[in-house]
Amino acid sequence: DAKTTQPNSMESNEEEPVHLPCNHSTISGTDYIHWYRQLPSQGPEYVIHGLTSNVNNRMASLAIAEDRKSSTLILHRATLRDAAVYYCILRLTGGGNKLTFGTGTQLKVEL
């Protein structure tokens, strides 16, 4: 599986936007970029995914670089509830159900 690199931790203030970066320089043309997050004492939760174009949903936006070697998860207005570990995962089309998690980014949100 192609590898992703994320910062170990980031901090944000409540009500401010948060940009969580992910580098995936070895991404292949058929790899989808998925983001999951894990809140304390819970299982991971799907956030968003995309292939080439930027994507938006009710939780977040995903901005994908033109060369697809990096992407950014955008939380438009961070709340205390968004404090979690965020995982950027590459999924190969036809690669089955397996998710390969990295170490993720621990997001801290302060008042």
Place this chain on the structure above:
Amino acid sequence: KAGVTQTPRYLIKTRGQQVTLSCSPISGHRSVSWYQQTPGQGLQFLFEYFSETQRNKGNFPGRFSGRQFSNSRSEMNVSTLELGDSALYLCASSRLGGEDTQYFGPGTRLTVL
């Protein structure tokens, strides 16, 4: 719609014992995957079951096994427990597997003494 449920939520065993964990997927979901989460190794894929058949397997010893029933419920078994098996075991379900979004349960916290 009820989410993924896992039982028990907490479990304490001693070395050499065996343990069975249970997972009930979201209604209508046919794929169930299992993951192990430890502070040292992070989240690692164990295996996936679809329609009662193991479809994908991670890199774990044969002491780790699983099965899926006709109602899509799944069990995971670990035999001859070792201290290093202490972990959070997570179950995830998806409608058909493949690229479908996975929905995770809260996990079973296993402690091996």
